[in-house]
Amino acid sequence: MHEVSIAQSLVEAVLREVESRGALKVVSVKTVVGGLTHIEPENLKFWYEEFVKATPLEGSRLVVDKRPVTVSCRQCQREFQVVGTSFVCPHCNVADVRVTSGDELILESIEVEE
Amino acid sequence: MKLSIGKNLEAAGKELAAGVRAALARQRVLALNLIGSPGCGKTAILEATLPVFTQHLSVTVLEGDIATTRDADRIEALGVPCVLLNTGGTCHLTIKLLVRALEELDLDQIDLLVIENVGNLVCPSTQDLGEDAKVAVLSLPEGDDKVLKYPRLFREASCVILNKIDLAQVLPFNRDRVTNDLEQIKHGLPVFALSATTGEGCQPWIDWVLGLYREKRGSLTRQGAPGRSLEQKEKE
Numbered sequence: 001m002h003e004v005s006i007a008q009s010l011v012e013a014v015l016r017e018v019e020s021r022g023a024l025k026v027v028s029v030k031t032v033v034g035g036l037t038h039i040e041p042e043n044l045k046f047w048y049e050e051f052v053k054a055t056p057l058e059g060s061r062l063v064v065d066k067r068p069v070t071v072s073c074r075q076c077q078r079e080f081q082v083v084g085t086s087f088v089c090p091h092c093n094v095a096d097v098r099v100t101s102g103d104e105l106i107l108e109s110i111e112v113e114e
Numbered sequence: 115m116k117l118s119i120g121k122n123l124e125a126a127g128k129e130l131a132a133g134v135r136a137a138l139a140r141q142r143v144l145a146l147n148l149i150g151s152p153g154c155g156k157t158a159i160l161e162a163t164l165p166v167f168t169q170h171l172s173v174t175v176l177e178g179d180i181a182t183t184r185d186a187d188r189i190e191a192l193g194v195p196c197v198l199l200n201t202g203g204t205c206h207l208t209i210k211l212l213v214r215a216l217e218e219l220d221l222d223q224i225d226l227l228v229i230e231n232v233g234n235l236v237c238p239s240t241q242d243l244g245e246d247a248k249v250a251v252l253s254l255p256e257g258d259d260k261v262l263k264y265p266r267l268f269r270e271a272s273c274v275i276l277n278k279i280d281l282a283q284v285l286p287f288n289r290d291r292v293t294n295d296l297e298q299i300k301h302g303l304p305v306f307a308l309s310a311t312t313g314e315g316c317q318p319w320i321d322w323v324l325g326l327y328r329e330k331r332g333s334l335t336r337q338g339a340p341g342r343s344l345e346q347k348e349k350e
Contacts, residue, residue: 086298096301
């Protein structure tokens with residue numbers, strides 16, 4: 001849903017990183033995207049390819065590692081993975097949780113030519 | 115060769131939101147972010163309840179709209195200060211736009227800041243504007259199936275306003291379905307069923323907001339910040 005603006009800030013961030021290291025040739029870029037971010041990987045890749053055109057990143061590949069949503073129940077402290085839309089704890093039967101992972105949006109690594 | 119980066123792509127926005135939150139805390143301003151579909155009655159709810167809030171608090175409204183001054187005009191007609199934030203096409207208010215608007219305001223003179231977001235159930239829920247509470251507004255004509263279809267908003271929200279209950283007799287809306295779906299997403303979320311048109315059910319919502327304001331002000335006065343209590347303000 002916000003893939004356009006996220007792809008743009010991603011490309012800017014990658015360009016800053018490689019330029020500060022002496023304009024390396026980028027092969028691929030790896031991102032970690034949590035399930036709560038509402039980001040659709042294919043759409044992010046589409047806009048990434050648009051924004052890298054005519055930049056030193058043109059031709060590089062975007063890898064999206066989509067992470068599941070994991071929460072911790074405030075009542076029993078157990079962690080569980082959210083499947084579908086329900087945040088209900090399978091042990092307590094109550095949706096009273098803290099998100100432990102799933103909201104991340106990270107530029108994890110950049111693969112460059114040796 | 116692999117370069118490890120580990121950079122959070124939202125870090126800049128989160129930092130700005132944290133800055134706004136700190137500024138609002140320092141000046142003891144309660145900020146609410148109203149989010150709901152176009153036509154769910156966000157502005158109508160403000161029209162129905164701002165006159166009560168302004169009896170107790172100094173209120174400013176930030177009106178988010180893609181274009182036009184229509185909502186802002188309705189707020190100004192109430193005599194409530196209003197800043198219009200035209201996003202120029204963007205489907206939600208961004209933290210950058212909010213920071214710019216706050217620079218124009220004297221937070222010291224404001225008790226309650228109401229942000230009316232762009233009509234949209236999806237995008238505004240992903241933006242932290244540094245607010246104290248996101249308020250999800252849902253109305254009966256939208257249907258009773260919306261909670262699980264747009265779970266992020268209801269997870270982020272601190273309360274839900276269910277508007278247009280005056281239409282309950284003519285719409286096939288199952289309120290239990292909404293209650294049950296909310297329980298799957300966030301246990302114990304307060305729901306205020308009301309009608310901005312008739313005024314029915316508005317009082318619990320007003321009390322909830324005033325309670326949040328007392329809490330915010332109280333927690334800060336305990337830390338030694340100067341400030342009048344709400345009771346003192348009510349006498350003034």
